[in-house]
Amino acid sequence: MSGHNVWTHKGTFLLAAVGSAVGLGNLWRFPYLAGENGGGAFILVYALTIFAVGIPILIAETMLGRTSRQSPIMGMRHLTKTHKTSRVWESIGWLGAVSAFLILSFYSVIAGWALHYTWLMLTGELVGADAQTIGDGFNALLASPGLMTLYHTLFIAASALIVAMGIHKGIESGLRIMMPALFAILIVVLIYGVINGDVGAAAGFLFTFNLGDLSLEGWLQAMGQSFFTLSLGMGAIMAYGAYMSSEASLTRTAIAVAFVDTAVAMVAGLAIFSIVFGAGLETSQGPGLMFVTLPLAFADMPFGALVGGVFFILVLGAAISSSISLIEPVAAFLVERFDMTRPQAVTIMVVAAWAMGLLTVVSFNIWAEGTIFHTLFGRSAFDFIELLTNIFMPLGGLMIALFAGWALTQSEVMKELGTNKTWFMVWRFLVRFVGPAAVSFVFLRTIPYVEGYVIPTLGALIIVGAFALSQRMRKPT
Numbered sequence: 393m394s395g396h397n398v399w400t401h402k403g404t405f406l407l408a409a410v411g412s413a414v415g416l417g418n419l420w421r422f423p424y425l426a427g428e429n430g431g432g433a434f435i436l437v438y439a440l441t442i443f444a445v446g447i448p449i450l451i452a453e454t455m456l457g458r459t460s461r462q463s464p465i466m467g468m469r470h471l472t473k474t475h476k477t478s479r480v481w482e483s484i485g486w487l488g489a490v491s492a493f494l495i496l497s498f499y500s501v502i503a504g505w506a507l508h509y510t511w512l513m514l515t516g517e518l519v520g521a522d523a524q525t526i527g528d529g530f531n532a533l534l535a536s537p538g539l540m541t542l543y544h545t546l547f548i549a550a551s552a553l554i555v556a557m558g559i560h561k562g563i564e565s566g567l568r569i570m571m572p573a574l575f576a577i578l579i580v581v582l583i584y585g586v587i588n589g590d591v592g593a594a595a596g597f598l599f600t601f602n603l604g605d606l607s608l609e610g611w612l613q614a615m616g617q618s619f620f621t622l623s624l625g626m627g628a629i630m631a632y633g634a635y636m637s638s639e640a641s642l643t644r645t646a647i648a649v650a651f652v653d654t655a656v657a658m659v660a661g662l663a664i665f666s667i668v669f670g671a672g673l674e675t676s677q678g679p680g681l682m683f684v685t686l687p688l689a690f691a692d693m694p695f696g697a698l699v700g701g702v703f704f705i706l707v708l709g710a711a712i713s714s715s716i717s718l719i720e721p722v723a724a725f726l727v728e729r730f731d732m733t734r735p736q737a738v739t740i741m742v743v744a745a746w747a748m749g750l751l752t753v754v755s756f757n758i759w760a761e762g763t764i765f766h767t768l769f770g771r772s773a774f775d776f777i778e779l780l781t782n783i784f785m786p787l788g789g790l791m792i793a794l795f796a797g798w799a800l801t802q803s804e805v806m807k808e809l810g811t812n813k814t815w816f817m818v819w820r821f822l823v824r825f826v827g828p829a830a831v832s833f834v835f836l837r838t839i840p841y842v843e844g845y846v847i848p849t850l851g852a853l854i855i856v857g858a859f860a861l862s863q864r865m866r867k868p869t
């Protein structure tokens with residue numbers, strides 16, 4: 393599909409964007425990061441960023457894609473020319489490509505774990521297993537670089553195949569069934585958690601807000617996660633926006649995506665922590681959280697092997713519909729810029745991300761704590777890559793907000809938004825000031841030793857103002 397095609401149905405963008413947004417970020421990453429960062433405090437920063445910053449930027453990013461009708465890199469190049477702005481803004485596309493590549497590299501490894509669990513569920517191997525057995529099984533998976541590489545390879549190859557064939561085929565009808573089914577099974581797990589676990593403790597943990605619980609890095613992780621979960625700030629949404637029908641409403645679509653995405657994360661979080669508290673497990677056990685708690689519920693549930701098998705298949709579906717949106721922007725760029733065929737472009741991106749993914753594979757075994765990478769960087773390669781994406785995605789989002797807020801003209805935006813002047817003013821205020829200030833605030837706050845609230849906020853506002861003025865981003869009228 394070239395950049396100039398438009399999806400056949402008005403609602404396809406919504407489905408594709410929900411497919412991109414809902415994925416491992418909601419089911420695996422959100423619960424484990426919330427668990428590691430004290431629960432409620434993390435969720436407060438996460439939720440505030442989604443609503444005050446995420447939704448306006450989601451609108452902005454879709455708008456940039458839809459007005460340029462090109463891949464993010466070429467689209468930004470085009471927009472900087474037509475709007476006579478500095479070429480610095482082209483880096484939005486490049487930064488996005490780097491983030492997509494980094495995320496895909498570890499995303500595929502984690503999705504590989506879901507592949508392993510699909511197998512374990514369907515073969516009934518875990519029926520009746522206790523927490524100890526399930527925990528040991530997960531550790532055995534982590535200890536095997538061979539097995540993890542095998543699953544990683546299978547998952548990334550499947551995603552590549554789908555993108556190479558062209559994104560519209562099959563995905564739309566698949567998503568229409570998968571998304572509601574995934575939600576339904578999550579509700580089943582939640583009901584199980586209410587009956588057999590400790591939903592009161594889970595709710596207390598997730599919804600008691602005390603910002604003091606959040607470490608400095610926790611702030612960055614919470615903000616990074618809100619961009620991650622909405623697939624923001626890295627061109628995925630821009631690439632999909634390029635195919636969006638001009639009639640669909642940007643605002644309504646963005647709110648719907650954020651709403652569905654948050655609902656899935658919250659239900660997953662409640663279900664998982666009910667089981668955690670019910671079984672006396674650790675909240676802060678890290679990336680394995682979902683993979684040791686949910687099988688515990690399935691092991692004990694009537695028809696658990698089947699329910700668990702279907703659940704992990706749906707997790708895989710949600711992960712694939714996200715991973716294809718990571719491949720798409722880079723692949724579309726290679727096609728446009730170097731005249732490659734789609735399969736060639738996809739192969740280049742995926743082989744590189746696959747190789748990079750090996751760093752995540754070894755982070756859990758050969759290069760686990762106490763080995764070279766840890767000594768050099770103070771954390772595992774996987775943690776390091778995650779840290780980079782926690783910085784790159786909000787940074788990309790910040791630049792998208794500034795560009796859309798200051799460089800696009802009022803008439804252009806009004807045409808795209810298709811709403812009244814009041815909403816336009818609100819949106820523009822959010823992307824011009826609120827979003828950039830919030831992102832800068834978290835960035836400045838997480839610089840160690842920069843304490844207190846007043847100075848970082850002022851600093852953020854000054855940086856945003858100076859940046860905006862220095863680029864003279866408004867088109868001369």
Ligand code: PFF
Pocket residue numbers: 412413414415416417418492495620621622623624626627628629714715717718
């Ligand atoms: N939003 C996806 C998730 O929550 O699993 C992950 C993701 C997909 C992030 C696409 C970024 C992206 F561009």
